[in-house]
Each structure stands twice: as C-alpha cells, then as structure tokens.
Amino acid sequence: MKVAVFRPADERIEQATELLESLGVEPVADPMLAIESTGAVPRADAEYTILTSKTGVEIVADAGWEPDGSVCAIGTATADALRAAGYQVDRVPDEFSSAGLVAHLAEDVPGARVEVARSDHGSAVLTDGLAEHGAYVHETILYELARPPDAGRSTELAASGDLGAALFTSSLTVEHFLDTAADRGIREAAITGLEGAVVGAIGEPTRLTAAAAGIGVDVVPSEASFEALARETAERLPG
Structure with a gap:
C-alpha cells in the first residue's frame, strides 16, 4: 500500500519514511516544501x-x-x-x-x-x-x-489510482500538491484519485484547505503531530 508523504527533504522525510515502513506500508517520499x-x-x-x-x-x-x-x-x-x-x-x-x-x-x-x-x-x-x-x-x-522543482511523483500515482493514502502536514503541502498536478495536466484526475485513498490532514486548517479544493479528508489526528497522523491514517488502510 503506497502512502505519500510531503515533508521537507531533510531528516524529517527520512524519519517519516522509517516510521511508515515500520507501520507496514510503502512510503512515497515526495517533498513539497523547500526551506x-x-x-x-x-x-x-x-x-x-x-x-x-x-x-x-x-x-x-x-x-x-x-x-x-x-x-x-x-x-x-x-x-x-x-x-x-x-x-x-x-x-x-x-x-x-x-x-x-x-x-x-x-x-x-x-x-x-x-x-x-x-x-x-x-x-x-x-x-x-x-x-x-x-x-x-x-x-x-x-x-x-518554496515548492521543489522535482516534486510531483505522488500526483501521478494519485491520478492513476495507485496511491493508498496521502499525508498532508500543512495547507501549503495541499496547495503544492495541487500545483504540481496542474503543471502535469492531471489536477482533476489527482483529486479524483484521492477519493479512493485514505487522506490524512494534520489539523483543521489543513483539512479546510483540502476540502476547499475538493479533497475529502478521512483522518485528522487527535494530536497535531506527524507520528499521530501517520499511525491513525495507517490504521484506516485495508489489511
């Protein structure tokens, strides 16, 4: 089960990948933020x-x-x-x-x-x-x-229906996901593809940004941390 994670390309994406692997899913590291x-x-x-x-x-x-x-x-x-x-x-x-x-x-x-x-x-x-x-x-x-120039692998997976889950950690990750999809001409297809995935948002502001773009959010964790977001989203994935 492929799970997209959008953390910056530093130790945070590495830690996120390790956590997702420990939860038994396949991480798709697609940094959407450059600092x-x-x-x-x-x-x-x-x-x-x-x-x-x-x-x-x-x-x-x-x-x-x-x-x-x-x-x-x-x-x-x-x-x-x-x-x-x-x-x-x-x-x-x-x-x-x-x-x-x-x-x-x-x-x-x-x-x-x-x-x-x-x-x-x-x-x-x-x-x-x-x-x-x-x-x-x-x-x-x-x-x-900023949005990294090479971002967007996850949008192609979403558009093709091959993404099991997406973990949005800020409103900006939602916006950059949509922008990279638009650059590829697959914005609507990516949004449609997420309907068949489990979508997690780290907090209410992120959920609202996603909802405004037509992305339904399935998980808002009880604690606003990436670990809680990852674990609660993984629990919603089919076995």
Whole structure:
C-alpha cells in the first residue's frame, strides 16, 4: 500500500519514511516544501517570543539568538527542539494551533511586546488574534517555503489510482500538491484519485484547505503531530 508523504527533504522525510515502513506500508517520499532561510533574526527584547516550528528553532539557534523574555512554542515538537537547542520553554498551549496559542496567551499579552518568528506562510490567526487581545505584535520571517522543482511523483500515482493514502502536514503541502498536478495536466484526475485513498490532514486548517479544493479528508489526528497522523491514517488502510 503506497502512502505519500510531503515533508521537507531533510531528516524529517527520512524519519517519516522509517516510521511508515515500520507501520507496514510503502512510503512515497515526495517533498513539497523547500526551506530557504531569509537571514533574519528575531528581536530579543520582546516579553513573549513565539516559535512555531523546528525549522525556525534551528535557524535562531544557529544565529545565536538569545531572548530576554518568555519563550513560547506552538506544540511539543517545537518545544522539544527548543530544549534540545538549550532554550527554556515557558509556554506551550494545550491545543497545538495558532488559535490555541492565542487563547493560551490571551490574558497575559495586553500591552506586551510579542515577537512571532516563523515562515512566510504563517497564519494571520496568530498575529491578528494576539493584536486583538492588546499585544504589540512584531513578526520576523525566518524562512520562506518554496515548492521543489522535482516534486510531483505522488500526483501521478494519485491520478492513476495507485496511491493508498496521502499525508498532508500543512495547507501549503495541499496547495503544492495541487500545483504540481496542474503543471502535469492531471489536477482533476489527482483529486479524483484521492477519493479512493485514505487522506490524512494534520489539523483543521489543513483539512479546510483540502476540502476547499475538493479533497475529502478521512483522518485528522487527535494530536497535531506527524507520528499521530501517520499511525491513525495507517490504521484506516485495508489489511
């Protein structure tokens, strides 16, 4: 059973492939994201600094960034990366999402300087939500997310009905999947092909992006992590 995974072409795609193999399926590694650092560094004087990804943590750590205030992580994966890099993690929301982080910080940020350090495709839910609660929000774009030129193997498998499952880990992976299919002239065929596959989306925003494009989502994991996404999707595959 072929399962498409779209993580960036670094240790994440390798770890994802190993996990899928351990679950007894055949991984189709088709990275849909290429990471390009901007060279920017977050301000250090914010009362709260928010990191939203392992990639962002690696970039700030390599730059020698040292924050003065509290460090917030959007989820456990980011928090683990921060601790591994030697940072203290002060806040992690119960719900691993932009909306969850806004709710978690809502009572503390009025009048506070909040630094949001992330990719160029970050959700406005986070920055707008914090501003609505009275925070002075500054955003630093640490890296840009591009579509790799060689992406798209999975779209051909989907279009031919040979894909058992697809694991979408962000709205951008959905968009890039569709763009690569369109470049090949098989966009509608790929969407139709996914109707016969088990489609997993890592969270509600990703599910909504897929649904808006006509892709039905079968699995949204109970925890917003790739491992949970992979395991819960694999459980839905026919034996």
